[in-house]
Amino acid sequence: MAQEQPASLAALTEAFARLPGVGPKTAQRMAFHLLQHDRPAAEALGRSLLNAIERLRPCQKCNHFTEQPICPTCLDSERDPSQLCVVETPADLLVLEQTQTFSGRYFVLMGRLSPLDGLGPKEIHLERLLERVAEDDAIEEILIATNFTPEGEATAHAIETVLRGRGLVPPRRVTRIARGVPVGGELEYVDLGTIAQAVRDRRTMQASEGEPN
Amino acid sequence: MAQEQPASLAALTEAFARLPGVGPKTAQRMAFHLLQHDRPAAEALGRSLLNAIERLRPCQKCNHFTEQPICPTCLDSERDPSQLCVVETPADLLVLEQTQTFSGRYFVLMGRLSPLDGLGPKEIHLERLLERVAEDDAIEEILIATNFTPEGEATAHAIETVLRGRGLVPPRRVTRIARGVPVGGELEYVDLGTIAQAVRDRRTMQASEGEPN
Structure with a gap:
């Protein structure tokens, strides 16, 4: 007796449910919302999906998504060629860009080392x-900005080890973004591991605050 | 200095952000996830969106989405023609179907009365x-299954009033799904309004439980 859904509706709900964080109920709600209230949005989303997968490819230099062989950031001559920042994902790159504190170039790993999930050096x-580091003599510093999760830490450590093993560091430097109490953080509510790290990594205060280190 | 996103990526993120309950961060995560990890899913979603908006139209009888002029449920001769259940949305219809307690036909309002949001009788x-009721002499009961929200209640009341005003009820009956303590509910944790309603709508217990009323 249970009602059969039209095939195109069932296919749509199923496709939505493949999105991260979207279960069957939410998928159904998205499908019905678009069909009932916003068909132009449905069309826009459909077309932009097909358009994006057709056009976007990894940048040959930094691995970020781009419509050209090499992305505008890698080609931007105003960026500092001496610094290369390694991030896990494009989202991390965008967050760093928003802080406007880094003006070098990037390399996006598109993941992190996680042997249990089958994510190794190739992934x-x-x-x-x-290769990117070896072929570019301008690079003086590799800033590793992977997450402070166990996988991100392991990834950072592995990258540093390999860079040293291949003789790419030194002469170059490998650095890691600082770990510590977040801006606005109150010690009482910060986890103990973070506080311990902030104590270990404490730095000398300048008379007037200048550049760190 | 902030990095420009490729146009096709920006368009995709924007399109995802038009989905209900999806903000800019989630939209970005969805876009990156599909591009990095699941391009087939991106293509499936894109195609099924365009396919769905092209094929799905409201059923001429029940208003539910269908690929034919009249949906299979309305055409199904095994369904009880004497009962018509009125629901707010297709999702409500599907939930009712899953309970397997109703074997009649449906009418989907595709909304609820909400004058402040500009949703009137036309919407x-x-x-x-x-018209659906007037032209079908087989209908003996109209079961109103709108939500027990203020808008759903107002919608139920308005439908009942108009059905009586047009002389469609009686001879037919209008019924409303029962309000009360949910199955598995413990009185201590159920809101007072629901308990009060359950007391007012109390029913005589049969020696052995049969059909209600």
């Missing part, structure tokens, strides 16, 4: 990162 | 519901 494009 | 297709 994070480690060899391509090494 | 809930009230006139079409009246």
